[in-house]
Amino acid sequence: MATTVVLLAVFVLMMGNAAVLATVGLFGRAIGLGEIEVGAIIASSALLFFLTSSWWGRLADRKGRRPVLLAGLAGAALSLLLFAGLFTLEKGEVDVFAAFAALLGARILYGVLCGGVQPAGIAYMADITAASDRSTGAAMVGAAVGLGSMAGPALVALLIGRGFAIPILVACVLTSLTILAVAAVLRDQPRAPEVLAVGTSTLGKVTPYLAVAFAIHLAFAALQATNAFYVQDLLGLDTMAAVQRASLISMTFAASSFAVQAFAIRLFKAPPATLLWIGLIVCLLATAGCLMAPGFGWLLAAFGLLGAGFAWAQSGLMAGASLASRGDSQGQVAGRLQAAMAAAWIVGPLIGAAIYEVSIKGPLALAAGAMMLAMLGLVVSRRS
16 A cells, blocks of 8 residues: 555656646647746756755655655645646736736746655655566556656646646646555655665666666657647647647657556566666657657557657666665665756757757757767766
């Protein structure tokens, strides 16, 4: 039961985040914000994840997983409530700069408090799994992430006809209920020996995973920030139709990712390095498919394949970093891994938005280049 509650916490966090990402871009455009402002809103939480994830991970190692999960869920619920209120605004009702500042503030709140949820979840799975099953444990967390990333856009697609605020408000209510479940069911793990810093030998083993994580998430950050714009501009759709199509693409990506992590990886039982290589190759092929897609159907299929590749690669990253770290530093290493991913989400949306203004297919080309760079990094780290 406790494992289910931990995975539920990761799920609802990702669901709310995905719902915001599925709506904030086109809502911002509708009230007068540009691509750069939207990119800055998305990147702000990533900056704070980068700055705080390692700290949250250390706290999870010292104090237990429960308080970190509760703090993160509370921050997510409050952030979602603020977004729901702001999403009731219409163009002309508020100054554009004031609206930008308010949206940025809601996202900053998320970034400050929520950076520990996924590291605490990963650390908890490491606590209860043997080394031989670490890939399966990592895949379970990844499946919760994928399912939440699928549920968020699904919620948006289902309820967007009632306005931008309603799906965000529903996500807020579900997050609040999960806080009660975590508080009632989960009990603190015995405190691990205090860890002030990851040892030099451990850090050296983990560093290649951090570099590859940055490259992969740079690609997906650039795509996430521009995906709705790409769908709207490529297909010539109005705002609501573009939100629905972009949400379907996000759902397909997440559904594919969930299926791979929930079923395929658990059956395949491959070592982390193999999972990484499979994921990177599939992602590269899928990105090429996105670039050549002639219409929405092909684009949907290509993003589904991209989600599968991401699932293989992400599970390899999490399991590999976990196995390369000491038993008393699982939270801190998971935090470092999330910080590397967050660093990519700081620059990725801004780079993606800037490239998009030059060419609408630029972010996809950037994603392909990032996958090849990650492959090169794996080759270099293996030789060294």
